Amino acid sequence: MSPFIRSRARLPATLEIEVLDEYGEPRRQAIAAERALTVYLNKREIVTLMTLGADPEALVVGYLRNQGLLARREDLEAVFVDWEVESAAVVTRHLPEDLEERLGRRTVTTGCGQGTVFGRLLEAVPTQTLPDTPLRQSVLYGLLENLGAYNETYKSAGAVHGCALCHQAEVLDFVEDVGRHNAVDTLAGHQWLGEARSARADIFYTTGRLTSEMVLKVAQMGIGILVSRSGVTQKGVELAERFGVLLIARAKGRHFQAIHAARRLELDAMPPRRPGDRRG
Structure with missing residues (x-):
């Protein structure tokens, strides 16, 4: 694998707030964090993800990989997350030739908080034979x-x-x-x-x-x-x-x-x- 630049901008997955219980007594309660992170690929805005923020670099790389917007690990040059501006910048050597077509066709999925897939991924045919592991x-x-x-x-x-x-x-x-x-x-x-x-x-x-x-x-x-x-x-x-x-x-x-x-x-x-x- 070729080297690339990576930030490590992890944030705590939970934070505490004060709640009242069923007896009217105050207590501290941990709740899940939810943070907006806008993803840019070679300066092109792709999507805003809602996330805990516990491992944002892996999240955005995996997202772009699973959307077919990053084809090869070797193409990655940098991934940098800046929570002050709630953005993640990903730099790659190669973009898909049909990037505009992919971004123009979105399907809102049943994922929690509504997921999105780009292009015709749901019509995809297998590109590799999966192991038929028992x-x-x-x-x-x-x-x-x-x-x-x-x-x-x-x-x-x-x-x-x-x-x-x-x-x-x-x-x-x-x-x-x-x-x-x-x-x-x-x-x-x-x-x-x-x-x-x-x-x-x-x-x-x-x-x-x-x-x-x-x-x-x-x-x-x-x-x-x-x-x-x-x-x-x-x-x-x-x-x-x-x-x-x-x-x-x-x-x-x-x-x-x-x-x-x-x-x-x-x-x-x-x-x-x-x-x-x-x-x-």
Whole structure:
């Protein structure tokens, strides 16, 4: 990887305010930060992101990567965040030839706080073959247990989503932000910035819904298993089939719903049925 200039403008993910509890007594309460950050690519304003501000450089690099506005890590020359003017400047050696067309066509997604994808990303076809890594039920349960040690911002303040790069039951990198699309973009940025042990990642975990945006971004990161404690959307299912992504939805405790799981899910730890459980 070629060297580039980078700021390290991290801010605390939470701050404290005074609230009144149900007894009318004042107390201090941690809340999630929410800061505006306008992204410029070679001096061209691209978008304003709402974020915790905990790792802004990785967020903007991952965002531009996942939008197809940065094609190669080697093209990056600089990323600099200045919170005084709430801006992030990214410099690259090459811009997409169809930049204007991409920026002119925006789709507002179902991401928290409304995400946006540029161009025809939702119509994209796979540019790489994703690994058809099998998943053992016991490994899934182990991963869900290990993830319980994370979510620090959520535990203290709530109002955030978390995403993780994982290798089987091991959590390699975990990020929280005010929207799930911010968290996945930050992890994509970590991959390019060399801050995650991402080469071994074969599972992506998110606390948010499995939407088309989430499936698309995970597929672009080269990961073929996507796990969530939440549900799935129709377009998410369609894109997962197109890209070859195994979806694990509503994964809580010993319960989950596997989609596109044929020949990839090994049921080696089936819990006992309880009286009255419905089949099918």
